[in-house]
Amino acid sequence: MTMELQRLKVLGAGILSLVVMLGVARFAYTPLIPVMELHAGLGTAQSGWLATFNYIGYMCGALIAASVNSLITKDTLYRLGLIVAVLTTVGMGLTDNWLIWSILRFLAGLSSAAGLLIGSGLILNWLMRHNYHSELGIHFAGMGIGIAFCSIAVELMIDHFSWEQQWFIFSLLGVLIAIPAWRWLPRPTLATLTQQNANLQDNPPSMAFMILMMLAYFCAGVGYVISATFTVAIAERLPEVQGLGNLVFLIVGVAAAPACILWDFVARKTGILNALLIAYILHIGGFLAPILGSGLPSLLVSAVLYGFTFIGIVSLVLTMSGRFYPSKPAKMMGKMTLSYGIAQIIAPALTGQLAEQTGSFDSGLYLAVGFTALGIAFLLLAKTLGHQDLSTSFTSQKTTIQR
Numbered sequence: 001m002t003m004e005l006q007r008l009k010v011l012g013a014g015i016l017s018l019v020v021m022l023g024v025a026r027f028a029y030t031p032l033i034p035v036m037e038l039h040a041g042l043g044t045a046q047s048g049w050l051a052t053f054n055y056i057g058y059m060c061g062a063l064i065a066a067s068v069n070s071l072i073t074k075d076t077l078y079r080l081g082l083i084v085a086v087l088t089t090v091g092m093g094l095t096d097n098w099l100i101w102s103i104l105r106f107l108a109g110l111s112s113a114a115g116l117l118i119g120s121g122l123i124l125n126w127l128m129r130h131n132y133h134s135e136l137g138i139h140f141a142g143m144g145i146g147i148a149f150c151s152i153a154v155e156l157m158i159d160h161f162s163w164e165q166q167w168f169i170f171s172l173l174g175v176l177i178a179i180p181a182w183r184w185l186p187r188p189t190l191a192t193l194t195q196q197n198a199n200l201q202d203n204p205p206s207m208a209f210m211i212l213m214m215l216a217y218f219c220a221g222v223g224y225v226i227s228a229t230f231t232v233a234i235a236e237r238l239p240e241v242q243g244l245g246n247l248v249f250l251i252v253g254v255a256a257a258p259a260c261i262l263w264d265f266v267a268r269k270t271g272i273l274n275a276l277l278i279a280y281i282l283h284i285g286g287f288l289a290p291i292l293g294s295g296l297p298s299l300l301v302s303a304v305l306y307g308f309t310f311i312g313i314v315s316l317v318l319t320m321s322g323r324f325y326p327s328k329p330a331k332m333m334g335k336m337t338l339s340y341g342i343a344q345i346i347a348p349a350l351t352g353q354l355a356e357q358t359g360s361f362d363s364g365l366y367l368a369v370g371f372t373a374l375g376i377a378f379l380l381l382a383k384t385l386g387h388q389d390l391s392t393s394f395t396s397q398k399t400t401i402q403r
Contacts, residue, residue: 006186007132013184014123015142016177017082021115023146024174025085025108026054028167029092031154031246035163040096048352050098050105052345055225057106059341061113066334071125071188074118078185081114082178086171093167116143116314117333122188124322129189137260140315144256144307151250158246205324210332212382214339216276217317219375221343223283223368224310226351227252227302235299244296248303255307263312264319272320273383276313280376283309287368314340343371 029050036042042050068074088108092101123139153173157166205213235248267275286305289298321332351364 003130007127007130009184010123010126010186011138013181014119014139015145016181017078017115017119017185018140018142019146019149020174020178020181021081021085021111021119022143023149024089024170024177025111025115027147028089028150028154028170029054029105031151031249032163032166035154035158035166039163042098045349045352046098048348048350050101051225051348051352053102054105054109054112055341055344055348057109057111058113059109059338059345060106061110062117062334062337062341064110064334065113065117065121066332066338068118071122074122075185075188077114078118078122079182081111081118082182084108085111085115086174086178089167089171089174093164093171113337117318117337119185120318121322121333122185124319125188126186128322137262137264137315137319140260140311140318141257143311143314144253144259146253147256147307148250148253151246151253155246155250203324204332206385209382209385210335212378212385213317213320214336216280216375216378216382217313217336218339218343219371219378220280220283220310220313220317221340222347222371223287223375224313224340225344225347226364226368227287227306227310248299251300251303252307255304256311259308259311260315263316266312267316267319272316273379276316277376277379279309279312279316280372280379283313284369284372287365287372291362291365 033042033047037044037047064077065074068077084107088104088111091104095101120139150170153170154166157169161169235244263275263279266278270278282305286302286309289302289305292298293301317336318333321336325332347364347367351367354363
């Protein structure tokens, strides 16, 4: 097998793993919320709490990713995550017990962390060891593809299958996608040198920089999870858009799929922190669109801006984290995601409660706007600390976080 073919298979494994562990295990739930509310007795506040349990699991997975140093162990956890993603998806259709659903969403959150953090770290480590660009844009396209995949699947199934059967079909599709995601990712090597005998040298950031970035990422997590959980529900509550919720969520996925590649390009031109600032500003626009506008056009604008920016923020932050720790990329990724995960525990339950009390999701969207604006302030402070020369001798690219 040529190296180029192997690179494509590794990237393909990463994309498909995100389709399974983020798409099927996490994002299938979002378009299914209205169906489950209508036919399975799921309440709006309960749907928010289920998302919260999912993110508690995700945060626990981030703790594991941050604490495990062995690449062999991480590879095992990655493969276990693929199995758990499928089993928890099956389980969602086997019961209508809210407590069991909560446990399953928690376990699905663990699986999501295995895909997003441990899988990303393994992919980035392989790329750096083989002297390819240390960028995750192509890999993270799997998240957008997963969202689009789930939206299309629910739209095709909704008039023909019950909510339980839709979960079962998702689990079957998950098995088919998980097979190449398992087989195409090589077992990791323990070598400390790249193929060109360059040393994988860690370059940890200062504690102040780390804290500011964790705070900024926390703020992004609040905005991300509100839309990730309730995008379809927001659309279905508007009479003029009712029935088009899955279309809106599909647009999120379509906008997200190529976004990371474009954000990699922006980061090369402007630096990662400047690219993040641009993404946060556009992120706010996505939250404001359905508040300031009305009907389908405003929701489509919101979906495009949201899909294009949330995935870029995740990709840029995790790529930056991997470059600080090339020998163990998931180390800082896990710590950053802890802050992201805490936000995702708090925000869905709070937004669900507010929506149930007020009959509107506007308060949750304003919450997202406020926290994202605060995240911009933290990013600006982080820029004052420098870290301009984040050069990487293990790739053919000179990487810089510009002021």
